[in-house]
Amino acid sequence: MPFEIKILGAGSASPLYNRHPSAQFLKINQKHHFLIDCGEGTQFQLIRYKIPIHKISHIFISHLHGDHYFGVMGLISTMHLLGREKPLTIIAPPGLSEIVTTQTRISESIFNYSLNIIECNTETYFRILEFEDIEVYTIPLAHRIKCCGYLFREKPKKRRLINARLPENITLLQRAALRNGEDIKDEAGNILHKNEDLTLPPKKSFSYAYCTDTAYTESIVPYLQNIDLLYHEATFLNAHLQRATDTYHSTAEQAAIIASKANAGALLIGHFSSRYKDLEPFLEEACKIFPNTQLAKEGDWHILKEEHEHI
């Protein structure tokens, strides 16, 4: 199951109506365990939703407004108290390292594990991490302070062998060549078996992008083309467009326009202002432009997988 996304919080700066600040848990291919943003109380949400804290290897922070990072110190302290030994990497805009080291110095805290803070350049689209099966990119966003989104993308997969059709004496090298899309040839270069006779197309490679906080900016659309799921902030309704513009936030309609221009598979909206108690108008506003929209609700899982895959 490629992508599993758990919403831990989708409120904005004021924690009203029991909405927790931004945090998402992202599990990819059953082996990558990431946390995206970490507002105050994220460690409580992780415990509430029984997310295995010790498995989280990376924390991605979009920007250094408190509702996106005030939970970092508590979580990394708890990781230490829970006996963590494996390293933890935090990707964040410049400044988080100073914030963390100031506090560990003053509280005379030493962690039992290696804490690596990578301060990223939020101004460019940049591959900040690469694994065997996935890549993570920063996406420059338009906010009041340095802020980036994150794009999680599976690498292109290899073609799948149709075992029943493979020649009996096929070698390992020939199998690899087939998975890479090549034909099987003899030593003189003559085609013995055409690739498409022995293989099926690769499985789909999924992608997820997390874009918060940001003013409406079409500059991000090229990075999001054909994304399977886009999380885009929708702090305001279009009725408060001017307020959104003034505060470098977006409306539900604007999020839907970005999803539409990016030809996204689905849109998830969140970071709702505390001025709105009822969130249904957000869904209505976005769906008029981009019907496959959902509200980010705490505790919900969002799954990206092939149709025939089992959960």
Added chain:
Amino acid sequence: MPFEIKILGAGSASPLYNRHPSAQFLKINQKHHFLIDCGEGTQFQLIRYKIPIHKISHIFISHLHGDHYFGVMGLISTMHLLGREKPLTIIAPPGLSEIVTTQTRISESIFNYSLNIIECNTETYFRILEFEDIEVYTIPLAHRIKCCGYLFREKPKKRRLINARLPENITLLQRAALRNGEDIKDEAGNILHKNEDLTLPPKKSFSYAYCTDTAYTESIVPYLQNIDLLYHEATFLNAHLQRATDTYHSTAEQAAIIASKANAGALLIGHFSSRYKDLEPFLEEACKIFPNTQLAKEGDWHILKEEHEHI
């Protein structure tokens, strides 16, 4: 109703079993609204228990371990977002100001209200605040880093006039003299009315002390003599006395010994280690030495008042 104490959190560093980290709301004489310690999530607890955040005028931080202060940034940011204009004072050991200003600088945050951070000397018993009716003292505690408790004490009250017995022609000055315990005399200095014929003794002055985190130390007993309610940490059971000693914490038995030596009216214990799921053994252990002990439980109110006073 002199003292009303609401427990917002009484867990220790690891937030297990739904125990929140240290925080208490203290309301005195219906007019002072204080917060004592502010672990992560305190702002959510304040909202949950419908405490009027805007009324809080002072925050008292015992020490700069995260479970006692990680909620400060979130709370003071929310106060700004809720439109606060009146000043806020935070009393804390040295270092909090740097922690706060580092984060407000990096997040480019400016608050609409005056934030005063008073960094106190945790090494001495010292009157850090005085109001018309109450005083607040720091109590030096024995912890791994600089740490102090806080003593909240009503000033001695004046004698109460028995109106039915007052002479008809009594002057304002004579009334004031009676309230201060003086007799009414003629110009030659002869006693016309003895004070005890016209007045009743003053109402009781209440006191509350908050002592966490600390190793067992009898040095604090003189400051706590005849205290009405003592909150003393009890991180461990006596079965783990060595662990308590090693980590500069106390056991339930030790908290009870301090309460007993101080001749306290009642003892409240908290800051329970996450190694204990069941807290009843804490109560049993403390009650053997100091029977009037209660467990600090989230959401509970503890009231100090004259017996005939209504809630």
